[in-house]
Amino acid sequence: MSNKMWGGRFGESPDAIMEEINASVGFDKRFAPQDIRGSKAHARMLAKQGIIASADADQIVAGLEAIEGEIEAGSFEFSRALEDIHMNIEARLKENIGEPAGRLHTARSRNDQVATDFKLYMRDTVDHLDTQLRALQEALIAKADAHAETVMPGFTHLQTAQPVTFGHHCLAYVEMTARDRGRFADARKRLNESPLGSAALAGTSFPIDRQMTAEALGFDGPTRNSLDAVSDRDFVLETLSAAAITAVHLSRLAEELVIWVTPGFNFVRLPDSLTTGSSIMPQKKNPDAAELVRAKTGRVIGGLTTLLVVMKGLPLAYSKDMQEDKEAAFDALDALSLCIAAMTAMVARLEVNEENMRDAAAKGFSTATDLADWLVRALGLPFRDAHHVTGTLVAKAEAKGCDLDGLTLAEMQEVEPRITDEVYGVLGIDNSVKSRTSFGGTAPDNVRAMAAYWQKALIQETKS
Numbered sequence: 001m002s003n004k005m006w007g008g009r010f011g012e013s014p015d016a017i018m019e020e021i022n023a024s025v026g027f028d029k030r031f032a033p034q035d036i037r038g039s040k041a042h043a044r045m046l047a048k049q050g051i052i053a054s055a056d057a058d059q060i061v062a063g064l065e066a067i068e069g070e071i072e073a074g075s076f077e078f079s080r081a082l083e084d085i086h087m088n089i090e091a092r093l094k095e096n097i098g099e100p101a102g103r104l105h106t107a108r109s110r111n112d113q114v115a116t117d118f119k120l121y122m123r124d125t126v127d128h129l130d131t132q133l134r135a136l137q138e139a140l141i142a143k144a145d146a147h148a149e150t151v152m153p154g155f156t157h158l159q160t161a162q163p164v165t166f167g168h169h170c171l172a173y174v175e176m177t178a179r180d181r182g183r184f185a186d187a188r189k190r191l192n193e194s195p196l197g198s199a200a201l202a203g204t205s206f207p208i209d210r211q212m213t214a215e216a217l218g219f220d221g222p223t224r225n226s227l228d229a230v231s232d233r234d235f236v237l238e239t240l241s242a243a244a245i246t247a248v249h250l251s252r253l254a255e256e257l258v259i260w261v262t263p264g265f266n267f268v269r270l271p272d273s274l275t276t277g278s279s280i281m282p283q284k285k286n287p288d289a290a291e292l293v294r295a296k297t298g299r300v301i302g303g304l305t306t307l308l309v310v311m312k313g314l315p316l317a318y319s320k321d322m323q324e325d326k327e328a329a330f331d332a333l334d335a336l337s338l339c340i341a342a343m344t345a346m347v348a349r350l351e352v353n354e355e356n357m358r359d360a361a362a363k364g365f366s367t368a369t370d371l372a373d374w375l376v377r378a379l380g381l382p383f384r385d386a387h388h389v390t391g392t393l394v395a396k397a398e399a400k401g402c403d404l405d406g407l408t409l410a411e412m413q414e415v416e417p418r419i420t421d422e423v424y425g426v427l428g429i430d431n432s433v434k435s436r437t438s439f440g441g442t443a444p445d446n447v448r449a450m451a452a453y454w455q456k457a458l459i460q461e462t463k464s
Contacts, residue, residue, distance in 0.1 A: 034120035041216035152357035160364025183242035191235035194219035198226035201317035247300035303332025
């Protein structure tokens with residue numbers, strides 16, 4: 001008995017184990033909307049070019065639309081025996097409209113068909129992720145504007161470094177997210193070429209119009225090399241690369257939230273609806289959403305690594321290995337979408353403990369750099385000498401059990417006799433943050449101006 005899917009070349013049906021390893025419909029059925037869009041465009045082009053009759057094309061398009069309705073309604077029956085979403089739809093189309101269904105696959109292969117479907121899917125996904133990332137930016141900008149003057153400790157090596165504002169800290173993630181969106185936009189631009197019409201690998205002898213199908217599907221144009229078109233998965237790799245970097249950014253913020261909600265910090269509070277309790281410790285309020293964002297980053301990075309390994313040794317053109325391009329990509333992008341949604345909710349609804357942030361910023365000798373800068377400005381010390389004097393004063397304050405402003409003038413003058421009482425004006429944390437007026441600095445006026453800049457940028461983006 002020949003296999004109907006593969007034609008007369010095979011005299012027997014596939015072994016059960018072959019069916020098990022070969023079938024992809026369990027996961028590529030999510031391509032159904034894209035597959036139907038591509039098939040409708042292909043059918044209309046075939047009719048326009050006189051390759052199939054217009055009446056056949058009309059039946060094909062109507063039949064595809066009916067199948068789309070079945071899938072949306074949940075009544076479509078997917079068959080593993082038919083391998084993938086493409087053959088499932090084609091088989092159902094034949095049941096519905098008969099002989100004209102067999103004309104749909106003229107001048108195309110599953111190779112260019114799946115590449116087209118995957119590009120359409122990735123393009124839709126990138127657009128969705130971009131919308132989500134913009135919402136995250138809006139949440140961060142709102143927090144930044146509201147907390148332009150809320151002082152907190154800035155850290156290096158997770159040690160108190162210098163005072164900054166919480167608004168400035170939020171804007172750092174706005175910048176990261178803007179770069180993330182830029183990477184996705186770049187990936188989208190490069191993927192937006194249509195493989196449809198490349199057929200198996202060499203193109204086709206039928207007089208097709210690839211420009212017509214490209215335009216119908218919203219591509220900038222057709223791909224220029226049929227071998228590359230069916231074997232290219234750069235568009236998935238590039239999107240997953242952008243996704244992995246985005247996930248790392250989310251993970252860094254998630255880690256900070258996990259730290260900040262601990263009693264030792266108590267910088268922010270997350271709402272009950274975004275935390276969980278303990279099965280044994282009634283006092284616990286765990287930041288599980290943030291922890292899971294942090295953990296799911298591994299899945300996103302793993303998706304990228306998986307596909308890099310799949311592709312690294314493949315000769316041109318198509319190999320069945322490339323069926324393994326989908327599950328990892330789907331899982332990674334689903335995980336990223338969920339992480340963005342969770343992080344946006346946490347940012348929008350967290351409450352800031354301004355008093356605790358301020359108290360922490362005043363500790364740990366966070367104004368030491370301000371003191372060193374003052375020694376340079378007021379006394380004309382070379383910065384390295386000022387650095388040494390300040391370090392000595394920090395050690396003196398530490399031994400005394402106070403911060404720098406707890407040292408008396410006499411104690412400071414024991415280290416550097418020319419210090420005057422004007423020095424106390426630079427040791428306050430408010431004076432410290434207000435002094436950081438350089439472009440991109442943490443001064444509250446800077447933060448407000450930068451929040452306004454981003455608000456305007458997003459408004460202009462909507463208009464364009």
